[in-house]
Amino acid sequence: MAISVGISACVLGQKVRFDGGHKQNRFVVDELAKYVDFKPVCPEVGIGMPVPRPAIQLLQLSDGSERLVASRDKSIDYTESMESFAHQHIPAFDSLCGYIVCAKSPTCGMERVKLYIENGNTVPGGSVGVYTRELMQRMPWLPVEEDGRLQDPVLRENFVFRIYALNDFYQSLREHRSIHAFIEFHSRYKLVLMAHSPAAYKALGRMVASIKDWDLDEFYLEYRQQFMDAIKNRASRSNKTNVLMHLQGYFKRSLTKGQKQELAALIMSYREGNQPILAPLALIQHYLKEYPDPYLQLQTFLNPYPEELKLRYGL
Known part of the structure; x- marks a missing residue:
């Protein structure tokens, strides 16, 4: 039986990114796909966002909390919707043996995702995408890796x-x-x-x-x-x-x-x-x-x- 591995849908080649494009990873598609059964997920599409769609970003408020908001109109907040999506779907991932996420994404990034503050500057070191943070917290044993880091042998x-x-x-x-x-x-x-x-x-x-x-x-x-x-x-x-x-x-x-x-x-x-x-x-x-x-x-x-x-x- 093929090994089940979760993956950001755009990394598998699906055109679900905010600009209507994808981030297909050749190693994933040409090599690893021969041995694993990929389970693609796009959390942004999952919460009802269209393709294409306005860009979103992580925003750190003055109290230190982080919100997932629209880049052009920060009053549009997707945080609760994204967390709810994660809470509903992650329990079904119990059989997964790994997960490949999209780097730099405010929903799926694993590390160093740009984290803005209200004056437009960014926080050094960045943060973790809202969806991937929930995934890693709820399944801390699960191998999680970003598409870009897979270039490192x-x-x-x-x-x-x-x-x-x-x-x-x-x-x-x-x-x-x-x-x-x-x-x-x-x-x-x-x-x-x-x-x-x-x-x-x-x-x-x-x-x-x-x-x-x-x-x-x-x-x-x-x-x-x-x-x-x-x-x-x-x-x-x-x-x-x-x-x-x-x-x-x-x-x-x-x-x-x-x-x-x-x-x-x-x-x-x-x-x-x-x-x-x-x-x-x-x-x-x-x-x-x-x-x-x-x-x-x-x-x-x-x-x-x-x-x-x-x-x-x-x-």
Whole structure:
């Protein structure tokens, strides 16, 4: 089954923007759409605004509150309508594994959205779109990313990985919660956690070790949040090098001295930035076929998403 991902309708190519245009993202349409089932939403159209329509903006009042208003006539206020739309629709997103929003939008922007004050100046740092703020507050575990930030290969890879990880979590645990199922899931992601957050790796390990003391429904919610928070951290080259060296250790009795030296040299070349991570991983995958190890074969770190997405090429 395709993975369900929410998306700002304009990013998918629908002509719903205030000027009648769109902001179609080529990676989204040409690559990611092959693997996910997009659920397009335009909150502005959703509250009854026409296409095209007058521009809107975020306005900070003297008391610090923020309002969503018409740019030319600030007495026209859409805040309550937008918040009501979000409150009504977000509960239906429970099955989503990610959400792509439109950057800079006063409704959908995830960060640094222009925030005006009454004299026409802007507040440094900006704000968050009204709809996306509600989305992130109500579903803090959900991977959310802006279309523009998907141009960054590191952010793109991390976002897509989180989508696949959350989908795996749901497929493994949503309908069949058991101590065994939680332990199996956690075991598959040990190397992932080691790469993304050594601190979370230890904390979640302790949490799983004490699972018998938990109500499983409460454990499900708490583990989901902590796990998704952990993998949101970008895996550093140093941490990934440590994981590669950890993987190397599983073959110490199988490889010849020359093979060990070759793999160690590739890992160090990656650490120094001279090779993409695919180089040592390809050799590790080769050795894993020759010398199978049940634990390693289940590790998500080795195959986190379809290789056809080519997300690790520049990492």
